[in-house]
């Protein structure tokens with residue numbers, strides 16, 4: 417809850433779209449758009465926390481993004497590399513806890529190491545919980561969860577009976593987001609109206625907010641608009 421009027425969703429998820437078009441409009445390479453988008457990420461973390469958001473998750477690199485040209489992938493990885501390193505200091509300053517969701521095993525060894533260092537350094541911070549989805553795909557996350565369960569059954573750590581009795585809450589412990597409440601609001605920038613394999617399990621009941629604003633132009637005012645939209649929704653959760 418916040419004094420600006422109305423409820424603030426505890427967890428907001430964002431599909432940061434439109435970096436390429438933002439750069440194209442300025443006759444600049446797409447990679448310039450990603451660099452600007454990265455600065456927007458840093459600003460929006462502070463803005464979200466000031467508005468009362470406690471968990472923020474952003475889609476930085478999907479399992480499908482490997483299909484992009486190699487130089488664009490390299491730029492994105494370099495931006496993420498810089499982010500993980502710089503963030504050790506910033507997360508200390510602003511008390512932010514950072515976690516990565518997604519399969520990081522496909523990333524370069526040094527990036528994996530920076531991720532582990534940042535997660536470890538920020539694990540006791542009590543401010544914003546910031547999740548970065550990196551080599552993340554919702555279907556991949558569910559498949560990895562199923563394989564982990566199968567592995568536990570094969571090793572005798574989980575009985576077939578326990579698996580058959582499994583409830584949704586138990587299954588959530590096998591997702592990358594274990595321990596993190598599900599988002600109440602999903603924002604996608606740049607006018608596209610799709611989920612693109614982003615958190616299908618966790619977003620099952622979320623309000624969806626789409627804006628034409630391109631990600632590098634997204635700011636506190638736009639975030640407030642999304643929160644206002646969320647406030648106007650009448651939630652029934654399957655009831656009447």
Ligand code: FPP
Nearest residue numbers: 432433434435436437453454457476495499
């Ligand atoms: C989609 O825009 C954006 C991405 C695939 C990458 C998002 C990454 C960042 C904002 C930078 C790094 C992130 C962090 C957490 C530091 P697009 O390129 O598909 O845009 P387009 O649809 O206009 O081409």
